[in-house]
Amino acid sequence: MAATPQPPPLHGRVVLGYDGSKPADRALEYAVDEAVRRRTGLEILCGDPWTPPAPAGEGLSAEGYRTRYRATRDMVDQAAEQARKLSPGLTVVASVTIEDAAKSLVQCSRTAGLTVVGTRGHGGFAGLLLGSVSQRVAARSESPLMVVRGDDGLRDRPRGTVLVGVQSNTDEAAVRFGFEEAQHRNAALHVLHAWQFPPLKPTPHLVPPGGPLQRDAEDEAVRRASQAVPRYAVSSHRDAYPDVRVVTDDICGSPSAALVEASKKADVIVLTAHRNPHRAGLHLGPVSHAVLHHAHCPVVLIPSA
Structure with a gap:
């Protein structure tokens, strides 16, 4: 037996x-x-x-x-x-x-x-x-x-990359999971931050206060801050995972579109499940929702703190 x-x-x-x-x-x-x-x-x-x-006569x-x-x-x-x-x-x-x-x-x-x-x-x-x-x-x-x-043949033909989408320093748990997953799979880790310039504020002036040079300086500050996000996200984990090859990247554009496109070259994509507790029930954020519908590989959602 x-x-x-x-x-x-x-x-x-x-x-x-x-x-x-x-x-x-x-x-x-x-x-x-x-x-x-x-x-x-x-x-x-x-x-x-x-x-x-x-009850008798009702349903199964x-x-x-x-x-x-x-x-x-x-x-x-x-x-x-x-x-x-x-x-x-x-x-x-x-x-x-x-x-x-x-x-x-x-x-x-x-x-x-x-x-x-x-x-x-x-x-x-x-x-x-x-x-x-x-x-x-x-x-x-x-x-x-x-x-x-994602693709039916992905499991048998791995791409060798774990993709992690980061929005800010609140995504630390997703980054840590990405390192662990990359180590388990003997894969590279690609940490991607997609960002967009803030919209211009309405102004009654044809020329923004401070002139175009001020706007250029503000845009450059946003660009540099955005470029630092993925580098900062991995900095505290590199020593714990010395064998994991890490690539950090930033893209100016739609986060959903950037992550879906990058998922074409990944074995798995890892995201923080940013949830909106102010709506009726709990709801995923728009980026998580879009990636779940359109990613080209499995998606791992990490609960937000």
Whole structure:
């Protein structure tokens, strides 16, 4: 009789949100890779896409619910077996819960080292539309969240670069994660800051106060400050990761467009999940939202402090 798999360590494990779809199967491969790199275990979690037994004559019967649960259990067990084939010796546990899928993943993120989900093209994660379950996970995850998207052959033909987008010194956690990921992958680290000149302030004068020379000086000050952002971001981590080759870069232009374009040459892009707590619920910022929809490689969102 086969031994019951021991659960992976609670803290630091990789958690995969799984629903049996093709994108989820692709995310499974990435989740296995990440667990191996981190020398930790993998938990494959299928949350509740169904409803509890309804009263007689309303919705799914109790027997129908049990049948559906058993089928889901078999599906997740098969996924766990596939993960073990991809990496013999990896500790893998299959979990099925009757709790809401997004709520379960967010709860797991409190102790996970990384949570992984799949995505279909420009739509949602593993068949779930952006703005529903998937956005709840992206907006509320309490640990790094990897959204697997991009070219199908990327996993087998790595580009050798981890890309980190930085906005300011508040992105320190994303930079640290980028260094760790680059070291795990034996890849280069590309830290990119995209910036834009502040708009001209309305003035009743045809010539701005101080004249064009003052405006030129102000623009140059903005340029120099922006160029310093990525260099400052990596400065405190270089000694801890001496073997990681680092490239810092700045681009004057749309942050979303610059990061999406740079993702064509990256294996993964890392961003801070800047969230807007002042709207109803938590919402991702416009740059994170755009990159999630259009990046050419997997995206890792790091919770903001």
